[in-house]
Amino acid sequence: MDYHDAGKAHEPFQLKILKALGEEVTLMKDLEVPHNYLSPFLLPEAVFALPKQDYQALIQAIAFHHERNVEPDSQLIKKALYEDLWPKLTDINEHLATEGANLEERFNRILKQMKKRIKYSDHKTNYVDYVLLKGLLHRLDHAASAHVPIEVDAEQDFKQLVDQGFAKIASDKGVPVEQVYRELQKYAHKHRKENVIIIAQTGMGKTEAALLWASNSKTFFTLPLRVSINALFDRIYSKMNYKNVGLLHSSSMDYLTENLEEDWEVVSEQSRHFASKLLFTTIDQILKFPFLYREYEKELATMAYSSLVIDEIQAYDPKIAAVLIRALEMIYLVGGRFLLMTATLPSIYLETLRESGIIPPEAFQVKTFVDDTVIRHRIELVEKSIVDDVEEMIRLAETKKVLVIANTVKQAMELYGRIKEKTEKVRVFHSMYIQKHRAIIEKELLAFDENEQATGIWVTTQLVEASIDIDFDVLFTEAATLDSLCQRFGRCYRRRQYKKTVPNIFIYTVEPSGTGYIYDKEILERSITLLKSFSGEILPESEKVRLVSELYKRDNLKGTEFLKKFDGALEQLNTFDDYTLSNKDAQRLLRDIQAELVIPCDVYDNHSCLFEQLEQADKEKRTELRRKITRLTVSLRKTAARGRTRKLPHKGKKQNGEEYDLLPWIQILDLKYEFNEVSKTGAGVLLDQEIDNQI
Template sequence: MNKLYAKGEPEWTELKKHLFDVVHLAHLFLKYLPNLESLTNLEDEINDIAILSALFHDMGKACSGFQKQLKSNKKWGYRHEIISVSILDGLEYKHKDIISRVILSHHKDFQYFTKNFSSLDEERDDIIGNIFGIEKSDENEDIERFNKELKSIDIEFLNSIQDILNHLYDEHYLNNRYNYTPKLSKQHPVKEYIIPFSNENSFPEILLRGLLIASDHFASAGIKEIPFIDYKYFSFLDRFKLREHQLKSKESKGNSILIAPTGSGKTESSIAWAKKYFKTGETTHLFYILPFTASINSMYERFSDIFGIENTGLLHSKALNSLIQIHNENEKITIEDAKTIKEQSKKLLFPIIISTPWQLIQYFFSIKFYETGLLLMSDALFIVDEIHCYDAKSMGMFLGMIHYISKKLGSNIFIMSATIPKVLREKIENSFLSKPNLIKVDKKILSKQCRHKINIISGSIKDYTEEIKNKIKSGKRIIVVANSIKSAINIFEKFENVENKVLIHGKFIAKDRAEKEKLVKDRELLVGTQAIEVSLDIDYDEMYTEPAPLDALLQRFGRVNRKGEKGISDIFVLSNIDDATKFIYDQHITEKTIETLRGIDLLSEDIVEPLIDKVYNKLNDNYEKIFNETYNSFIEMTDLIKAYKWDDEAKDKFHKLFDGIEVIPYSFYDTCSNLIDQNRFMEISNYTITISNKQFYKYKDIIHREEFKRGLSYYFIDMKYQSDLGLIETTKNDPLFM
């Protein structure tokens, strides 16, 4: 037999080797997803359908035309998937129709085939003929080309298929023996399997298609194994004496909600919940979801230390930059390693992935290869942290996703927060098919936990600068929280004589922001915006903060006396609600928060939940309207997910739903140009700042797209930038800084 190849230069992969590689990965995925059988309702058949799909998927490459294409780089002009299905016709198997559809669609969706082989659709041609008064188009051209390609298949290869099937049975890849006769289908596969296909009840084929696509892609990328996490990694929990709520989490089976104070070990609770699923083999992979990049990076560091870099993925829009910064500090990995982690994270190929919800939600928009995303989310565990941080639209989509993955994908979800109002918790509970377990810290324990004394004060932060300076001189470490970037910068500049200070907000370039997040633990003064509410593992002595809704304030308070080891710490909350605060927060809720806190002296943890429910006794009408519209639309959209159909515009549609355009201050133009000249363009993300679509439109006159070599282009903003202050406001009441 002549050597047949699946891929040409530079690796020249032999066809049989590629087929065996894909079969092996499909076999591993079936182990990786132990409940796939029950999800697809194919019972004992799922294994052999998956393995046979993997084996036959590229057999069409045995055509002489494809082999000539590899050697000459001249396009063959035909689809190997069509020939693969024709070769499959010689197999005796009752589910040959499913395998045929999966193979036909492993590169293109059905819309491609119905468009490019339209002459085979007799019903369509009859309709066109009736409308326009023309004769039915001739299908002979498609059939003639099909028959021509069939005649060019390597006969020796066909004769070897029975031996391959026997080998796969002997090696326990296949559960059953199969007979194969070297014959080819006389019926065109598009006409036989695609045109008459109905999408009703096609969910199992979504997962099967995802399994073949994932196996094929990973084999082509040289990935030979799927990492499984060793149960021994969970033994770190044995070093802790678990608290009551952590023990309840450990024992909780199924979907669960944990409400516990900041610093009470919620992360350990969630891992204790997950541990039993890994122990019993009910799952092999876990997604840990957080809303913000900084908190994701922090959790990634923690998990990669516990479970190993080789088992932990990072998934957000600036993951590569974060990976380089995180690991370069400890010299654990190279830049090339960071690129590999990023790419494998995008493929969801880690037992543990720390991610934003948006990286996962996009798969429900039927983007190209969405099936691999749904496949690898099936049977998974989802730990959802800081769920209170989402706006109405985001919450609607997120809970829509939770509804789908718990209903259709067999996934289990653990949601946790220090602050979930009852009205929001009810929406979360309603997104599950059955009511989740609710875990709370015992009130008697909470009543003994008191870290903060609340002081409502008038005026503005500037009225207290001298007081704050004196406290710093006495050895106290102070946090000041402003609601706008403009206010934070103005406050920060009033402490010019305090040397050991840092400013944190959302308009620093990525490189500077990362450096500042490293500094926050040992500063005398931290001035920040809402950016300090989550993720930063810091512990200061006192706080001065501008007013905000109660849930936001409670997150801020959690950065002071975090572990309760400092006795009672003072929190000073301003009562004056300025224009910037009204622009950012619901004025009624903010006023209600201040009114509620006026009656509080010592904030013990047992009164936090009643206070939250008092402030949020109902969701405002606008939130309710946006949430319901988004949630219901998302549910409708997931009901319309169809097998073998991609939405070519879905990715753009999805990204337009969210604010986020990266710009670079013009002061870094030369730096970026030099990086591109040195082929270090991946490092340009160090100099980006994310602004919203509204902000982009507002500043369109000073934002320009600059073109570089290699077809690269970036948006640059003509606005002053300082590494200590970030982007500097240029106009009065500038929305970029509110």
């Protein structure tokens, strides 16, 4: 840290500081060189006693602790050194309280090391040392600039949190707390120093198992859906009363401001800088490093001394799963550890990990936990379209909680409309709500679930599949791929035994929506075939695991779009060259590539004053206004938005008077929007025929 900013002694940089302080100075733009490119030339003599690979890593870590679009200019660097820095080296050394050497004779040697960048393809040489040096330098530098701790509560052991929760049960039984752990939890704690893949059915205490596995390590916990992440954060923060937990996703700031009465700013800032001991987050925030974007080492170096939990990997698109597998390889390479937890695991993911050229097969444990004595589901395959069974849904909803899952928003809205014509006891939830209203509906759904006396129907899409802790009495679902169906099953009789002889899950196999563009047609058809022998029967937990594993073996996937996407993504990752993408580029690739942020036209009309205020706002006020505006947006596939969007008409002004587009990443969507904030009901964006591929 002593030397990484030594190049700021450069006169043009000092003049910039004086100008920023209000002094009248003449800047020296013709001699200006980024300070990070100068700092390596002010290193002390002792550095060059290091082995060549070590000082190469050190020089590059310093030279590129700011990644810039401009490459080092050897002639300009030489001029800055000869005319400015080296003549005042004695003063610089005195100021830094160090003993720097006159490195004039080493100029070419240092410059050569700067220009020959260490890359991921060098991972068998000094790559890991370089990643750790550069990445941790980023962490330290960013934490210092933001005035936040580098790490918070480093000594905490998460076993203490789990044991506090189990203390009363242990006390009542008169046994040590470890004896009340379930088998999954005992296994996780026993293997806490290892990489582990766990396949376990719902209700086995996977969250506690993950905490026991994490033990005293800094931990990142990822889930596919923000609502699930928010719920787990709240459970740890409020119910377990652990305050050094973090939350990081695209709308985490909104959640924290609305749900924490105090300290939300501290939690938010510590989360953003990875300082939290336990951080609940989405993969796009921390697992972008397989794209080798500029400054990716910050994430990867943090993983080197951390534990990563990936929950429900099967819920991700195969392209995203390919990125996650590469991320696990890179984490293993730098010395971190991982836990994959899932209810079902596509075999191809395990096969790919076992064939990794980086992770030896013996470097991770795989264990399955199922209990077939716990009966949750009796299924029935129904050979008709789901829209033709509305009457049965309404009948059962008189006394039960009924969940209806469609494959697309268009189909969900068709069902909702038909049901609403006959009963008021129906709600709908899908992705086509603005963020503000989506948060409201999520709370309503969870409240409905917690109300033991409530009855009625919720029509949803697979938005509710992964890790949302709801427990309905009956499930009506369109046919989908087996892994997706098993996730849907987990929202019915999630916490109870099912003892009746009539089905509690109905799967509709005729013309399921989304076939061919949301779900691979061939895999969906094979899924239906595999389930036919269980129609009218109990579907044991072990069979769910076995069927998904069988369906997704590489040999059984030949010719499918799923396999093409997965293998294509793996191959594409091999083509990325280090440092060509920005952080935002990588985040877009990991989020979906095709998403566009839009604000429905009537929502825009009702809130245009926010945009007008933004045109005139100062920096602090702009941040607050942008957050409010983002809460009014919907994420829409670009293909669905094509021809329906237009630019915002608002302009901002630079200090020189030049105009620029405000929020160019947000478009106005020319489709109507429906939601009543009093009744907390409405259809959201009113879709037409062109927009039928949302989930």
